[in-house]
Structure formats: C-alpha cells, structure tokens
Amino acid sequence: MLKLLQGGLLGIALFAVLHAHADENVTNEYESHWYYEVDKQSAWQGNLNARVAAIEEVFGGQLGVYVQNLASGEAYSWRADDPWYLASLVKVPVAAQVLAERQAGTLSLDERLTLARSDYVDGAGPVNWHDPGASITLRFLLEQMITVSDNTASDMLIDRIGLNEANARARAMVAASGGHPEALGPMSKLVGVRQGGYGQLHPDARTLGGLDFMALREHSVNERPAALARMLSVSRDSFEQPDYDHAFDAYEATGENGGTLRAFGDVLASLHHGGMADLDAEQRQLLLAVMARTRSGEKRLKQGMGGAFHFAHKTGTQHRRSCDAGLASRFGAESGPWVIVV
Numbered sequence: 001m002l003k004l005l006q007g008g009l010l011g012i013a014l015f016a017v018l019h020a021h022a023d024e025n026v027t028n029e030y031e032s033h034w035y036y037e038v039d040k041q042s043a044w045q046g047n048l049n050a051r052v053a054a055i056e057e058v059f060g061g062q063l064g065v066y067v068q069n070l071a072s073g074e075a076y077s078w079r080a081d082d083p084w085y086l087a088s089l090v091k092v093p094v095a096a097q098v099l100a101e102r103q104a105g106t107l108s109l110d111e112r113l114t115l116a117r118s119d120y121v122d123g124a125g126p127v128n129w130h131d132p133g134a135s136i137t138l139r140f141l142l143e144q145m146i147t148v149s150d151n152t153a154s155d156m157l158i159d160r161i162g163l164n165e166a167n168a169r170a171r172a173m174v175a176a177s178g179g180h181p182e183a184l185g186p187m188s189k190l191v192g193v194r195q196g197g198y199g200q201l202h203p204d205a206r207t208l209g210g211l212d213f214m215a216l217r218e219h220s221v222n223e224r225p226a227a228l229a230r231m232l233s234v235s236r237d238s239f240e241q242p243d244y245d246h247a248f249d250a251y252e253a254t255g256e257n258g259g260t261l262r263a264f265g266d267v268l269a270s271l272h273h274g275g276m277a278d279l280d281a282e283q284r285q286l287l288l289a290v291m292a293r294t295r296s297g298e299k300r301l302k303q304g305m306g307g308a309f310h311f312a313h314k315t316g317t318q319h320r321r322s323c324d325a326g327l328a329s330r331f332g333a334e335s336g337p338w339v340i341v342v
Helices: 011-021 043-058 087-104 137-148 153-161 163-176 190-198 203-207 210-217 221-232 244-253 261-274 281-291 302-306
Strands: 065-069 075-078 112-114 135-137 309-316 322-330 338-341
Touching: 011 302, 043 075, 065 261, 075 261, 087 137, 087 153, 087 163, 087 244, 087 261, 087 281, 087 309, 087 322, 112 137, 135 137, 137 153, 137 281, 153 163, 153 190, 163 261, 190 203, 190 244, 203 221, 210 221, 221 244, 261 281, 261 322, 261 338, 281 309, 281 322, 302 309, 302 322
Parallel strands: none
Antiparallel strands: 065 075, 065 338, 112 135, 309 322, 322 338
C-alpha cells in the first residue's frame, strides 16, 4: 500500500532530475501520442530507477511514479501503468468541469449554494464549520476543494455540475492529451467513498449518510467495524471482511476513483496544452493558480523540491494511501513544465 510520503525523499530524487534536465531543447508544438514515441532509455531515467528503488526499499510500501516533460515529450514511469487509488486527485477534473460551465455561462463563481445537513462529509476543510443553511459561494467551495481538499465542498460542487459531467470531463482531459480515457475508473462523490469502503464490510452501510460517517470517524480505525455493527444493528459475524484494512482493499479493487498514473498525467497535461474548446486558457490558468495555493501535503513532493520550483498540485490521502500530483516549473528555466504524479 502507498503510505504517507514523509520527508520528501521522492521529491528530492525528482528535483535532481528536473534540475539536470531543465536546459534541454524546447519543442514549441504539442503533439498527441508523443509519449509513446520517446526514448525510454535516457541516462537520467536509469539513475532515477535506482534512486526510486532505494527509496521504496526503505519506505516499506509500494510506490508509483509518472513524470512527463511537456516540452520534450520525454516520460518516465515506475509502475505508472498499474491501477492505483487516486483519492482526492479526482477533484481536479471536478474543478475543471466547474470552470468549463463558467466559460459556457451556465454558472458563476459568485453563485451561492445552501449548505444542507445531508451535505456534510468527514475530512479536512472549513465548510463543515458552517451551520446548516449557510450560503456559500462556488468560488469558496472551489478554493477549499483544491487547496485543503475539503470533501463537503467537493460533493456540493459535484451536485451542482452533475457526477456524469464530472466523469465526462475527466475522460475528455485524458483524450485531449492523446491518452486512453478507459485507464481512469469511474469517479464517485466523496460520501460515496465512505459508502463504498464501509459497504465492503456490510452492504447496509451504503445507505448511510455523511453525518453517520462523521460519527464513525470519532472511533479509531480498529474500533470502527464494531461501531458500524452497532449503528446498523447487525452482528459482526455478518461482515464480509475481517477489518477495515481488508474492506478498503476490496473497495479499491472495484476501480472506483482509481486509474493509472499515466492517465492522470494526461489529465494534468491538458491543463497546460489545452485541446478542449470548452475549457479555454483563462479557465485553465485559473485552475492552475488555485492549485498553486494548495496547502495540504507540505511534507510530500514540495518538501523535497524546495524553493526552486513553482508547483501547482493536488494531494490525496486515504486509508494507508497517499498521492501528490501537479505541474512543476523550475524558476528561470525555459523548458518544461513537468507533470509529476506520485
């Protein structure tokens, strides 16, 4: 399982590569499918293989890495074509769909939504600090969804734009980069993650709401199955998994909110090169500016990369899983940016 990346070790390894590779010749035109044609045997890639292997050995978990140089098209992969749980990285295409509808004139970031009791989802962020009935702008929800990964904000935005539309946006972003949309699994609401995970213990958990899961979160992970049994008024003997670890493994295996790191790299690449008429440069730059203000994951890639890079990114954290992904540009360099998905 991919555990929390502490100390920024992977960021340090990637920093060395980006620093050494930043002055290569720049190509001026983006060509789809370029990453299937590039040289996969560059010297810097072999060095990075050794460094990632050493980090993984000490780490005690599993690592996946995908790096693309969007100027040269050269790409690096470490298990990037394996399926991974993407956690809150899926909030990037949600934000992109919000901004596409802004461009179309069907919504405004100044529009307000009313927070209902049914909207609350456990997790980080300030939206849960508001009382039911609070009027909250889409602009505030978008900012909190990206910068601190607020789950309640995410689900309110998904309700506003539609889950099908958010999934279609994610696939369109992959396709715009010449990738394979089928490499991304279906996206769910964030409360759906809880329903899916706990639902692997007992199917009746899929009927629970956000406030129920907030109550379960008050218990330690080891105590949550017993608390769930009491909440559902069922016997632990009726559970389909022995504990929450196995339950979330089973949920991940469904492919929901999952995909390859290469495919999510394509999502990010589309924010740089475009390719979607309904998501213009103004909207893409707005989203990247919000991603640059991300405050979560300070001890992940950003810690290792240091102050030499501008990093517009999104983090994701889930049970025994962690990820970080974004567009990195070295200050003062003419080449890049780089897509990094870990």
